[in-house]
Amino acid sequence: MVTHEEILKIARLAKLSVAPEELDSLTKDMNSIIEFADAVNSVAAEDSDFDNSNSLSNVFREDKVVPSYDREEILKNAPNQEDGYFLVRRRM
């Protein structure tokens, strides 16, 4: 069973806020999803070292400079910018 505290901790890690009134239903939701996911633990599986299922390896790029983008383009989608920086202004 996942507790309220655990849900809040996960939410903090994920940078999501949970309103107090959402907490009960979210915990219930998460519990049923986690219970469902827990089905994986009812079966044995061989340990695989790590998943390399597409069996590709050593896909590299050469160390050659390509001109960067214009800064105007880089900043184009920023909600706020100043002096060439992305900006998050403190509010009062």
Added chain:
Amino acid sequence: MNYELICGLETHVELSTKTKIFCSCSTEFGGEPNTHCCPICIGLPGTLPKLNKAVVEYAVMAGLATNCEISPVSKMDRKNYVYPDLPKAYQISQYDMPLCKSGWVGLSNGRRIRLNRIHIEEDAGKLVHDRGNTFVDYNRGGVPLIEIVTEPDLRSIEEVQEYVEKLQMILRYIGVSDCKMQEGSLRCDVNVSVRPVGQEEFGTRAEIKNMNSLAYMAKAIAYEFDRQVDLIQSGEEVVQETRRFDEGSGCTEGMRGKEDADDYRYFREPDLVAILVSDEMRKSIQKQMPEDPQKRLTRFVSDFDLPEADARLLIEHRRIADYFETAAKGAKNPRAVANCILGQMFARLGTEAEKEQFEVAVTPEQLHELILLLDSGKIRMNLVKSTLEKMLDTGKPAKEFLSEQDLAGMSADDLKAVCEKAVAENEAAAADYLAGKEKALKAILGSVMKATRGRANPQEAEKLLADIIRR
């Protein structure tokens, strides 16, 4: 009770590749904010990383130079945490399968500092904080790093400093990084714990983050050592935590509000594929590497008959060692070459950075020619010195400053004539010498050297002068 310091280091080193680790933007230091950026390194949705081959090669070189095993199979992982300097909200790093494992770096006291691992990862961008406002620049985001992790083997501040210096020397040497602490291309996280002398198990450690000066590192460790000993002696407990060093107060302080931040939820980076380093690949990388500095030091001492201290100074910077080797090769008097570099050339290079660059007007080939003149007895050391000085000023070859007369050498008869003339012209000094004033002979020698424009062998001349006066 006496306490012992236990230190382990995690050192982040920026690699000097031309491009970033996952995109083709330049890694050049500085630059206007956000001008070395592209959709990949600012983490635009849908972009994918592509691993720079040189990063793998440089990291393998670093591993080989520090006696590591190179993993035949490794992979990239994501280290997840949301912070504005990390545009994807994860750092692509290596977790459980690093590229290099189990190495060591030797110290002058004979101890080996064991390396747990070296792995590759990307640097974060830079935040500028101004009155609660956050300005973000991603030029540094995606610059390749290696992280070199020691075992907790360091036992004193001196060892820590020597280890870092040694690491800098090795990495500069093999050309994988400039290791400039002041520019942040080498940063250390220091794990510090203490234990009573004689105790087997380690104490609880604190981690001091992001040190970028050896002097501050020494202060931080000293402060942390005292703090932890005080805590233990007053019956309190050391808490495992991350601390930062305050340069103003010289103290370390706990970083608050990070209790969840350590859960990085590592998992395999699905956008990248396995890295396989075959025997052939490892050998071919090894071939590209310059000689190991330690081996080179031994060789300089034996092949060039140098005092170890001199050899050590030459080895410290690879450009200088290479320069010396080119100039000294085939010379009968390699010590003279070393003296030219360590004396006159070093006198013109103030800082370590200038030594690292080693920009001198004289090519090693020009110095070699000059030394050959010494070898063949055509000129004497003092003339070598004055000529080298002129060469360093102008960048012109030795021949420009040496007349035929200079190069003609001096016959014994000529020298005798000059010496007799000098004694005759310095009767007073000769009398002083006869009266027992040894120093008086130097004055006469001075005028001999002046008259011969340095071509005379001072020892021969001195002997000759003494004979003439006594006679």
Added chain:
Amino acid sequence: MEPYGIIPKIGKLLRSKEISCTELTKQYLHSAETENKRLNAYVKLTPEAALKTAAEVDRKLAAGEELSPLAGIPMTLKDNISTNGIETTCCSKILRGYTPIYDATVWDILKRQDAVLIGKANMDEFAMGSSCETSCFGGARNPHNTERVAGGSSGGVASAVAGNLAAFGLGSDTGGSIRQPASFCGIVGLKPTYGAVSRYGLIAYASSFDQIGPITRSVEDAALVYDAIAKYDPMDSTSSEKAQPAFSSLGKDIKGMKIGVPKEYFDGVREDVKAALQNALKVYESLGAEIVDFSMPSIQYSLPVYYILACAEASSNLGRYDGIRYGARTEHYADRDEMICKTRSEGFGAEVKRRILLGTYVLSAGYYDAFYKKAQNLRGTLIRAFEDAFAHCDVIAVPTVPMTAFPLNFTAQDAVETYLTDICTVPVNIAGLPGISVPCGFGGDSMPVGLQLIGARFSEPALLNAAFQYEQAARRDVFRAVETGVVL
């Protein structure tokens, strides 16, 4: 060979100058605009770009220049495929206003072929859903019955193509998001082998599962589009050089082909859907194929495996939406950390948040081994089970979805209940295999039913041919054109 492909048909109309590309484009734009009020298939129309390309095609035609196979063909892209200069939102509030500054590789390919982009298509938010209803723009409707969903997550593309508001579209398939809406809308959807089509520019949901593929009216169209986009891309490290063109394989005899039918896939499948599948298998037998019944017990773990791994990757992929570089930023906040938290909490919908939380949970300290690691190991088990299966059959035939298109608002109730509907599609993504859904009749509710064919990795030529053979034999009985959109 009956010509069912709409792409060759339009190509012929253009090349014979029966209609100009500009005129054709205007018709599609017009019907997209009017029909969209009913179908909500498009979230953005792109008339400017479309007409510009059309004019270029007309110029080439007038000059007698050679046209690319997809030149002048009106098409759509799911709104998670990045289009330089055209807003790309993943149908999420958090990406409203975001305009990419680069093109996804697939769009770059199609652009170079002068394909005509009619608009960006609706989808479940960040491709998380099976009904298209988690879209911040509201869900796309099913052209066969607008009281039913188009399916998801590529519901907008399926709706547009089924309603002929586009001749074809590109969707993305992470757990069935191409095949399921294609099945619901009675058309063809191909999820290619993982690595066959570049993911560069596809806004990630779960990187080791995501794959872009065509949604079309016929198998012939699917093969044409697949051949265009299945290209090695140096920008995507997981892109492969192994993909083979499929179109030239269409029409090959399938006598003696072995079709594997794993019984576990039929557990819990609705009876009318089962019946449609049985009929399809009979058609195959009549074509000389051999049906091989077998068992794949490991299939039953595929749903939890999928949700654990996909959500884990999603929780990481979606961390970047912090309101700093692009997209929406919350109006009211005190400091930077609160800005990030509020932007994310307001910008993501409920389903996306649920999956981020689940993914964060299964990766977090203390749960990694029990969930993530375990699921990863089971993924290996599943991959091997498919390898074994393909040792004694050429393709596998199963339902695409255990049911037909849901009524509107049906999936909103219970998350787990909804996840169960993905049972037949997720194994293909877990194993990185190609899968195609082709219409195979209708359910008791007269909504379309899909037959799903699964092949071994990079077997698209044989897989598409198997689908093509069925289409040739059964099209009249199993396909129903919808009387909306452009009539050609």
